[in-house]
Amino acid sequence: MKMDGGQALIRALELEGVDVLFGLPGGAILPVYDPIIDSSIRHILVRHEQGAGHMAEGYAHATGRPGVVMVTSGPGATNIVTPLCDAHLDSVPMVAITGQVPFAAIGTDAFQECDTTGITQSVTKHNFLVAEAQDIPRTIKEAFHIATTGRPGPVLVDIPKDIVDPDNPRSALEWTDDVEIDLPGYSPQTDADPVAIVAAADLIRAAERPVLYVGGGILKARAAEALRQLAELTGIHVVTTLMARGAFPDSHELCLGMPGMHGNFTAVTAMQESDLLIALGARFDDRVTGRLDGFAQGAKIVHVDIDAAELGKVRRPDVAILSDCRVAIEALVVELASNGIGGVNRGAWRSRVNGWQENFPLSYERTQGGDEIKPQMVIEKLRDSTPDDTIVASGVGQHQMWASQYWSFEHPYTWINSGGLGTMGFSIPAAIGAKVGCPDKMVWAVDGDGCFQMTAQELVTATVEKIPIKVALLNNSYLGMVRQWQEMFYGERYSEVSLSKDVPDYKAWAESMGCVAMRVDSPEEIDAAITNANEVDDRPVVIDFRVAAAEKVYPMVPSGASNSDLLVSPSQQDQQ
Amino acid sequence: MNEQSGSGSAGQHRVADYRYHTLVVTVENKSGVLARLSALFSRRGFNIESLAVAPTDDERFSRVTVVVDLESAPLEQIIKQLDKLVNVVNIRELHPGHAVERELMIVTVSAGPDRRDELVEQLDRAGGKVLSVGADAMMLSLVGPPARIDEFEELLRQYGIIELQRTGRVALANLDEDD
Known part of the structure; x- marks a missing residue:
């Protein structure tokens, strides 16, 4: 069948099962926007390309399907560099289609030309510059294959205008349905080595103080159910990293919650005192380990990861298993179920863990009948007045840590945040993407005032496209996490960290973008505002919670310190 | 070395x-x-x-x-x-x-008529070739293991190296150790 490149591109996306594109048209990508009119694919028109990128990420986090972005050349492409890098660090499957100047004009500094594949090389899993129209269908197939297999990640396809422009003879191609991928250098291994599984099982059987250290790979591998079986079969406690919140239910008796710089005392300390860390789809990130030579010094390591380069990158494992997490965990469950879980009595360990949980729960000082709103309180009230399967998307900073700490995640894929890159402004577009992918679920963005001002314009997108997300703005008029560091580590010298209390008027701003908006200044107004927000179903809602500015995130491992030097909240410091 | x-x-x-x-x-x-x-x-x-x-x-x-x-x-x-x-x-x-490694060097050395014989003799011993002869300089080439190229480059310094280009090494595994 004869087609032009633009038609072929859209047809190829349809064949990949794409149901939504997040994008914004411009000169070089114009010919591809024309066939969108006749396609079944929904297009969400964003107000800034960065928003499109984070929406695609939010969509992918929530649904497990790759998010797709389409933007034009030059500034369109450079505006998605941050989301690409974000997706790269958090292993989010995503395909970005970028327009490019005509092939013959590449290298001439043409209008809106930039070296998109060069710029994005280090922030994508792979990228392509397509030279011929005939290569478009195969390249799209390859892009989706790479983005969604092995360790998932973003793939960019750069499309010169001439090969999609129907008025240009270079855009003509012969469409066939049986195009095949040609990637001789790409074949991710997914099956676990049975010898390594037995070796890992032996370490598990012999361990007195084992901990399952669970990362985002569990979610990418759809392995939450397998993890639960492994934990329950062996009775081993689970810590869920920032990327893995929801992979194991917080209410489960074996769940210790989040480890790391702002992890809770029990999760951090159990890892420190452990004699066997079973790392599943986790990468020993510096925010989890603290000072590396002081991290879990007595622990042997079983490390399961689908990316060979993660095995031994930071901490040398005693048993390395190169595998898809679900495959490896299921194999471990079979091995341990058939040949026994070992007879080590872990009673003493369990009582130590229980002791830590009793003595050092997450805590903050409640206001004594005062009128200050504590940000943690907002998260708790939101948690208690929304359905179990509510999706929470967070920005980056204090509010992100409080959301991760004080929410109770009972289901996988209900927590969406920017972990590796720490991208401020992530939450609103990510929440929009999640809501597009899961329209029947309630989606709350938990945001800070610094973050909100970076991407708030996408609330216009949400209103116009009828995507009813809800935003809880924890507004302390500061770049809160920076303020916390300046208070604790820079002698209370506050440099460029104060945002205005008076402008913007968030309520007026949100209303001007078509949202229902409320402002909450005192604790007794919180419940009613949340109830009102939960009832709105036809447009976005923003609640501007004016929260205590001096509140700090605890516990905290100061940067560069060992996890053994965790600071608990001031009220608990006497017991430590 | x-x-x-x-x-x-x-x-x-x-x-x-x-x-x-x-x-x-x-x-x-x-x-x-x-x-x-x-x-x-x-x-x-x-x-x-x-x-x-x-x-x-x-x-x-x-x-x-x-x-x-x-x-x-x-x-x-x-x-x-x-x-x-x-x-x-x-x-x-x-x-x-466990590998055969080779590198190519081409080099222009200052060498007037009085020093040419000596230079050519050393070049022959190393297994190199004369590519071109000028009034006060010679252009030479040598292929060999990188260490031998290093040694020969060192030796040429006494004559004065005018220009030198090395390719970087290429290598293949030994035949009997080919896995």
């Missing part, structure tokens, strides 16, 4: 070369692939000592011979990161002493 003795192998290298390992990387012969390799080395902080690229007998692939500096990163991590590049088809690590 001494060649390692007693290995009985045809591969020759400086003992100090244990800091360096040779990787033979087969890549897809597509535009931009070399940039991907060098960007990876730069981004991950891996230092490279030399790099040689050329097509193979199969036009779909090129072969990159890269000598990596193991003081900058562990070999295992370098190999694993390289392997993640979609265009990298195969990586072979050539252990020092």
Whole structure:
């Protein structure tokens, strides 16, 4: 069948099962926007390309399907560099289609030309510059294959205008349905080595103080159910990293919650005192380990990861298993179920863990009948007045840590945040993407005032496209996490960290973008505002919670310190 | 600099070369692939000592011979990161002493008529060739193991090196140790 490149591109996306594109048209990508009119694919028109990128990420986090972005050349492409890098660090499957100047004009500094594949090389899993129209269908197939297999990640396809422009003879191609991928250098291994599984099982059987250290790979591998079986079969406690919140239910008796710089005392300390860390789809990130030579010094390591380069990158494992997490965990469950879980009595360990949980729960000082709103309180009230399967998307900073700490995640894929890159402004577009992918679920963005001002314009997108997300703005008029560091580590010298209390008027701003908006200044107004927000179903809602500015995130491992030097909240410091 | 003795192998290298390992990387012969390799080395902080690229007998692939500096990163991590590049088809690590390594040098040396005989004699001993003779200079070439090239380059300094170009090494595994 004869087609032009633009038609072929859209047809190829349809064949990949794409149901939504997040994008914004411009000169070089114009010919591809024309066939969108006749396609079944929904297009969400964003107000800034960065928003499109984070929406695609939010969509992918929530649904497990790759998010797709389409933007034009030059500034369109450079505006998605941050989301690409974000997706790269958090292993989010995503395909970005970028327009490019005509092939013959590449290298001439043409209008809106930039070296998109060069710029994005280090922030994508792979990228392509397509030279011929005939290569478009195969390249799209390859892009989706790479983005969604092995360790998932973003793939960019750069499309010169001439090969999609129907008025240009270079855009003509012969469409066939049986195009095949040609990637001789790409074949991710997914099956676990049975010898390594037995070796890992032996370490598990012999361990007195084992901990399952669970990362985002569990979610990418759809392995939450397998993890639960492994934990329950062996009775081993689970810590869920920032990327893995929801992979194991917080209410489960074996769940210790989040480890790391702002992890809770029990999760951090159990890892420190452990004699066997079973790392599943986790990468020993510096925010989890603290000072590396002081991290879990007595622990042997079983490390399961689908990316060979993660095995031994930071901490040398005693048993390395190169595998898809679900495959490896299921194999471990079979091995341990058939040949026994070992007879080590872990009673003493369990009582130590229980002791830590009793003595050092997450805590903050409640206001004594005062009128200050504590940000943690907002998260708790939101948690208690929304359905179990509510999706929470967070920005980056204090509010992100409080959301991760004080929410109770009972289901996988209900927590969406920017972990590796720490991208401020992530939450609103990510929440929009999640809501597009899961329209029947309630989606709350938990945001800070610094973050909100970076991407708030996408609330216009949400209103116009009828995507009813809800935003809880924890507004302390500061770049809160920076303020916390300046208070604790820079002698209370506050440099460029104060945002205005008076402008913007968030309520007026949100209303001007078509949202229902409320402002909450005192604790007794919180419940009613949340109830009102939960009832709105036809447009976005923003609640501007004016929260205590001096509140700090605890516990905290100061940067560069060992996890053994965790600071608990001031009220608990006497017991430590 | 001494060649390692007693290995009985045809591969020759400086003992100090244990800091360096040779990787033979087969890549897809597509535009931009070399940039991907060098960007990876730069981004991950891996230092490279030399790099040689050329097509193979199969036009779909090129072969990159890269000598990596193991003081900058562990070999295992370098190999694993390289392997993640979609265009990298195969990586072979050539252990020092288990490979045949060759490098080409062409060099212009100042040598008036009075010193030519002496220079040519040393060139013959090293197995090199005279490419061109000028009034006060000679252009020479030498192919050999990198250590021998190093030695000869050192020797030429007394004459005065006007211009010098080395290719970086290429390598293949020894026949009897081919895995």
